[in-house]
Amino acid sequence: MLSIGEFSRLTHLSVRTLRRYHDAGLLEPATVDHATGYRYYDAEQIPAAQVIHRLRQLDVPLPDVERILRSPDPGTRAALVADHLQRLESELDRTRAAVVSLRRLLRPEPAPLDVELSAVPAVTVAAVEDDVHHDDVLAWYAGAMAELDAVVSEPSGAPGGLYDNALFEDGHGHVLVYRPTANPPRSGRVHPVTLPAAELAVTVHVGEHDDIDVTYGQLGRWVVANALAVAGPVRETYLVGPRDTPHPAEWRTEIGWPVFRVAPR
Amino acid sequence: MLSIGEFSRLTHLSVRTLRRYHDAGLLEPATVDHATGYRYYDAEQIPAAQVIHRLRQLDVPLPDVERILRSPDPGTRAALVADHLQRLESELDRTRAAVVSLRRLLRPEPAPLDVELSAVPAVTVAAVEDDVHHDDVLAWYAGAMAELDAVVSEPSGAPGGLYDNALFEDGHGHVLVYRPTANPPRSGRVHPVTLPAAELAVTVHVGEHDDIDVTYGQLGRWVVANALAVAGPVRETYLVGPRDTPHPAEWRTEIGWPVFRVAPR
DNA sequence: TCTGCACCCTCTCCCCGGGGGAGGGTCCAG
DNA sequence: CTGGACCCTCCCCCGGGGAGAGGGTGCAGA
Numbered sequence: 001m002l003s004i005g006e007f008s009r010l011t012h013l014s015v016r017t018l019r020r021y022h023d024a025g026l027l028e029p030a031t032v033d034h035a036t037g038y039r040y041y042d043a044e045q046i047p048a049a050q051v052i053h054r055l056r057q058l059d060v061p062l063p064d065v066e067r068i069l070r071s072p073d074p075g076t077r078a079a080l081v082a083d084h085l086q087r088l089e090s091e092l093d094r095t096r097a098a099v100v101s102l103r104r105l106l107r108p109e110p111a112p113l114d115v116e117l118s119a120v121p122a123v124t125v126a127a128v129e130d131d132v133h134h135d136d137v138l139a140w141y142a143g144a145m146a147e148l149d150a151v152v153s154e155p156s157g158a159p160g161g162l163y164d165n166a167l168f169e170d171g172h173g174h175v176l177v178y179r180p181t182a183n184p185p186r187s188g189r190v191h192p193v194t195l196p197a198a199e200l201a202v203t204v205h206v207g208e209h210d211d212i213d214v215t216y217g218q219l220g221r222w223v224v225a226n227a228l229a230v231a232g233p234v235r236e237t238y239l240v241g242p243r244d245t246p247h248p249a250e251w252r253t254e255i256g257w258p259v260f261r262v263a264p265r
Numbered sequence: 266m267l268s269i270g271e272f273s274r275l276t277h278l279s280v281r282t283l284r285r286y287h288d289a290g291l292l293e294p295a296t297v298d299h300a301t302g303y304r305y306y307d308a309e310q311i312p313a314a315q316v317i318h319r320l321r322q323l324d325v326p327l328p329d330v331e332r333i334l335r336s337p338d339p340g341t342r343a344a345l346v347a348d349h350l351q352r353l354e355s356e357l358d359r360t361r362a363a364v365v366s367l368r369r370l371l372r373p374e375p376a377p378l379d380v381e382l383s384a385v386p387a388v389t390v391a392a393v394e395d396d397v398h399h400d401d402v403l404a405w406y407a408g409a410m411a412e413l414d415a416v417v418s419e420p421s422g423a424p425g426g427l428y429d430n431a432l433f434e435d436g437h438g439h440v441l442v443y444r445p446t447a448n449p450p451r452s453g454r455v456h457p458v459t460l461p462a463a464e465l466a467v468t469v470h471v472g473e474h475d476d477i478d479v480t481y482g483q484l485g486r487w488v489v490a491n492a493l494a495v496a497g498p499v500r501e502t503y504l505v506g507p508r509d510t511p512h513p514a515e516w517r518t519e520i521g522w523p524v525f526r527v528a529p530r
Numbered sequence: 531t532c533t534g535c536a537c538c539c540t541c542t543c544c545c546c547g548g549g550g551g552a553g554g555g556t557c558c559a560g
Numbered sequence: 561c562t563g564g565a566c567c568c569t570c571c572c573c574c575g576g577g578g579a580g581a582g583g584g585t586g587c588a589g590a
Binding site: 002005006008009010011012013014015043044046047049050051053054055057058074077078081085088092094095098099101102105106165168169170171213214216217220221224225229230 | 267270271273274275276277278279280308309311312314315316318319320322323339342343346350353357359360363364366367370371430433434435436478479481482483485486489490495
């Protein structure tokens with residue numbers, strides 16, 4: 001039987017951390033003296049402690065660590081670990097994208113932007129909509145668009161989306177993705193929706209979406225400079241996307257910001 | 266002049282976050298109404314907001330973000346950013362190592378370990394020592410060993426280190442690295458130290474240090490199984506290291522744990 | 531000019547995975 | 561038996577936000 005200090009020396013986990021892992025149910029001491037509260041560990045628990053240590057180095061949240069340890073089947077365990085590694089990988093991708101975008105931002109570049117005002121009429125489309133958290137938008141979008149593709153057999157135009165301003169202001173808001181088609185079906189989450197007419201300030205974002213906020217910013221500056229105010233959700237139209245070409249450089253996303261003219265002050 | 270909500274829509278930074286950035290002095294609104302406290306931003310501040318957004322995506326701490334924004338010189342700025350990217354890179358290396366080590370840990374492998382008891386005599390060496398935080402050990406070690414190498418011209422054996430148990434239990438403790446040599450010099454941080462005699466449970470760790478804690482754990486289990494108790498700081502001896510060969514697979518680190526025999530219960 | 535509502539303000543509390551320290555009980559060797 | 565090392569619990573702190581309470585403002589339409 002090892003005291004917490006001895007076990008700490010053997011595992012290189014601090015005493016405090018061991019106590020927290022006990023409280024969290026991650027690593028129960030082999031024995032706890034119910035009179036004094038002293039924790040006593042077994043030498044056989046060292047490997048488990050080391051697995052926890054490794055998982056924490058990989059930033060696996062404590063509840064996930066517990067799930068991994070609790071699953072007795074090596075297959076399930078491997079799957080859970082692989083799952084987290086997948087997340088690490090995609091995070092790395094985002095980091096790389098942010099680095100590239102940051103470099104572009106810090107380079108004082110002119111990058112003029114073509115913006116046009118265009119009045120779009122009301123149109124009825126096949127849509128999927130929901131209230132979504134900002135961090136979950138990408139995953140939600142993938143699912144919603146897949147369902148749309150499965151249901152809409154003969155689209156009559158590029159797909160698009162409407163994004164509530166609250167999504168950016170508060171971190172969550174209403175999101176709607178659609179495909180235009182002649183007779184919008186109703187199936188599962190897919191249902192017909194009539195998008196209202198609007199006057200839009202429109203520009204096109206080229207390439208991946210990692211730095212689409214820069215294009216938003218430029219569009220916003222144009223809107224402000226031209227004495228317009230924002231009214232209603234942003235509209236994106238996916239003119240050329242991953243479904244059309246694997247080359248991100250060829251992707252084209254149209255951004256339309258509903259505006260109305262402000263009286264000159 | 267843009268209200269905080271409008272600016273939020275233009276930058277995709279949440280209203281709350283913008284307020285925090287104001288409080289932190291990161292992004293001052295162009296005007297603050299001193300009667301109502303209302304914040305008003307200028308469209309020209311959009312690029313700055315986006316740079317902050319990117320830096321935060323890269324997990325740059327807010328104070329560092331401020332330093333980067335405050336430095337008017339693009340060179341300094343680029344250096345600060347490169348600095349952080351360097352840190353990201355080394356973190357990635359550690360992540361990769363942890364993944365490899367985790368795979369090894371989860372594979373139920375026997376991996377027996379040769380452990381021997383050996384009595385080492387007292388010896389006087391050239392040493393550098395300090396109280397160090399656990400997270401800083403690697404950096405401290407690099408500096409201390411470089412200084413030792415510069416001062417000790419004719420070493421009489423492999424370098425080594427003594428690591429206080431508190432380093433692992435509390436996260437900080439006394440650390441000493443040394444080179445044995447005939448007449449230990451005194452220069453800068455380098456000074457003669459007499460390492461006391463000790464009885465050591467000794468084993469050898471093969472390869473990189475990323476999973477040296479596993480070897481520690483196995484050594485610890487052996488110590489416990491053989492009814493020995495730990496007494497005093499761990500000793501490492503760098504038999505083969507990066508200075509000898511660039512191939513990590515050939516590295517050999519001897520781990521010696523001071524022990525004393527426990528009376529059989 | 532009034533009123534309603536969207537907007538904005540500050541304040542406090544919560545999250546995670548730890549670290550720091552206070553204050554007090556326990557173990558064990560000399 | 562005693563002193564010191566060891567262990568316990570409890571509370572506060574960090575950073576970068578999110579959630580919500582409670583109350584003041586700006587402005588457009590009636």
